[in-house]
Amino acid sequence: MSMIELSGLKELIESISRDRNLPRSAVQAAIREALLKGYERYRRAQNLERKQFDEEYFDNCDVQLDIEDEGFRVVATKTIVETVENSDHEISLEQVKDMGGEGAELGQEVVLDVTPSKKEEFGRMAAMQTKQVLAQKLRDQQRQMVQEEFQDLESSVLQARVLRFERQSVILAVSSNFGQPEVEAELPKREQLPNDNYRANATFKVYLKKVSQGQQRGPQLLVSRADAGLVVYLFANEVPEIEDEVVRIVAVAREANPPSRYVGPRTKIAVDTLDRDVDPVGACIGARGSRIQVVVNELRGEKIDVIRWSPDPATYIANALSPARVDEVRLMDPESRQTHVLVAEDQLSLAIGKEGQNVRLAARLTGWKIDIKDKVKYDREGEDTKFAAVRAQQSVEAYDAEEEYEEEEYEEEELGEAELEAQELKELEPMSEYEEDMEDLEDMDDEDAEEEAEENFDSSKRK
Template identity: 70%
Template sequence: MALVLLPGLNNLIEDISEEKKLPTQVVEAALREALLKGYERYRRTLYLGISEDPFEEEYFSNFDVGLELEDEGYRVLASKIIVEEVESEDHQIALQEVMQVAEDAQIGDTVVLDVTPEKEDFGRMAAATTKQVLAQKLRDQQRRMIQEEFADLEDPVLTARVIRFERHSVIMAVSSGLGRPEVEAELPRRDQLPNDNYRANATFKVFLKEVSEVPRRGPQLFVSRSNAGLVVYLFENEVPEIQEGSVRIVAVAREANPPSRSVGPRTKVAVDSIEREVDPVGACIGARGSRIQQVVNELRGEKIDVIRWSPDPGQYIANSLSPARVEMVRLVDPEGQHAHVLVPPDQLSLAIGREGQNVRLAARLTGWKIDIKNSQEYDQASEDTTVAELISQREEEEALQRDAEARLAAEQATRAEEDARLRELYPLPEDEEEYDQEEPAKTMAEDENESDGQSDDLSNQPDASSEQRSNEESLEEEDRAR
């Protein structure tokens, strides 16, 4: 078959490579695969309206496309096995036919033949398939490179630009670095901020949440505006003491999408100082709140509480309930991390927060279960009784959990013993192979033991000739006696 010419093939590959930011080798591989799919389409169209499509899914696995860049064309090649009698012309070739060209050919060898159809026979449907497959393969390669590019990104916070909207998601354009092309990322509804105004071409700081493989779409970037990592990044960029290491962020609790519209987004940040002379809270807030105001502006007015971390759980819990004033913190169940916080009556609503947001964030930040109590109505004896019952209930649940885990471990051990016994009675094929390998060594050892045993038995047996002589001597003595 003649070479199918594609005028401007080299320029086409270079243009696609530059436009899609893909290596030329990747573009060539995608083009070969697209042309092969077009050839499959061409072969299938020959049976349209005549008979049912006879080709299986892997029928064309032995076909390939060879690009000849110098001549700007391509060929369709088929690898065929040499046989005596041909059953499939696409996969086999007769020995007599090959011997006309190569006399040393043998049955079982593989030959590569040119099966390129004429350009006029290729058809519009096959050409359209080639174009569609090429576009899809290029998109897949772009997404794959995106996944590799963003998977190991050191800085997870990117600058994103709004492109369009799909259902409840915002599609944004992000870039992994200076000079790198923009790629699309999805900002789902649950990761958006209620105060954001997502209009076209608006820019936002976003947190790269994950790079995952989406069925039928390939690698996809998912970004977030509600992730706590975004708050950490913003503070690191605004507070030089955090960058230098003299101040560190210990924990962050964020509620960017409150359950009710009447409650605004809020974040609590616990900070600590490595150096005694540095005030961690003051460093994060800045002179007249200049530093924290930059963070608040980027988060569109989200309330942020910066508190001092403490190794003392009671003090840490009291600080976490800021701006409420706390009288006392009772660690009623340290093992279960349960605390009672006593506050004045006028601070009760402030400590709890609107719809419980303040105490909820404090509990997340500290990891303790916090109960806000009115200090004037607090009955310590009654509360201790209630807590004792809760502790007893918790210990019972923990004991039941341990018992369940012990029973499960015992059942697994029994099941393992039963499996081992059954494998001895009914060995699996792999067990028989191991047994066959070990058996010759055992047989040789047993043969050696048997030979040693036989030699021992022979050495212990009496000599037959000596026994016969003793019998004859006894008979002669009896005759002389008579």
């Protein structure tokens, strides 16, 4: 079988495999596919018979690489037929026997060497096409491998190292921890922490938010330092009771990038336990704050409030507003989840927090709309009256909406019955002579209609 020489093929495969972190088999597959595209381009250029080549025309062709001798050949699978109509896909039984296939039969398939005889011309054109296609195929191979490697690691935490900066994003090197080489990940501006120092080769723990698919440019992995999942992981890693499922994290509310630069990042985390002998808050904080300090250091000084979850909404809301002391929690409208929290005057600013951060995080954590009120100035009767009026109005609106819905259903039902009754009456009504004649004409075919028309015309003339 003939072969086209590719000097340096072995070294090329090794270097691409090393530089792009791809296995040699993947590189060889990409080279074969690129060379096959080169062969297709050559055949289309040499199409003297003006054949129509569709996208699937060359599916029976393949490229065989000879790594040791550094070359390749093109082969095609052809069907043995009695009369050849397409020489690219078929071969006669006589030709097969002339090539030594004595036991061949009609309908069988044979693999034949179809490497072009004009090797220099084909080699030059194939090399041009291969260079363009190979780069794209290698990118596709690399993206597919990254996707397969990290798909199951979404919503987990990885160790990352700073590589470079692109616009406002930080490009990091991350590893799947399975002995695989590092790949690039993007940390956008919105996912960064304001207190982080992203200098070259600095290491961070990052939360893998998404593994992108498709052919987009740039890193496939989107990571975050601002996601609440990172806080959950850090606590689970530092608190054995969480890992042993003695203590559970019920909810997390995090504001890693506050709307104002005068407010620092802050997190509230609600924990609970079914073991009466375990203090879930104390377990997370640790002796003299040792456990929570590790988390705070990883998050570069972010303020973290650990509070006790409670099935009672009032108790839960009061805990969530820590460190402020709450005197009373009034659940004004449980349906719309609105509550008034009464505190002393000296606790107002603490409960609200700087630029409303404390109450904002407590609302996210509990799922209730929280209004902080001064206990002394609070008008209990007035607020009760206002909410009673609101609830009454909501009841009226709900009743009106239900009545309107029932009326619409009744009208549609009546309309349906009326249409059905009209249709039945129409079918029972006697037809006029004109309608009968028109119906009879519609039932006739064209020839019968013409004969009927001629007879009517003749009879009218005789009259």
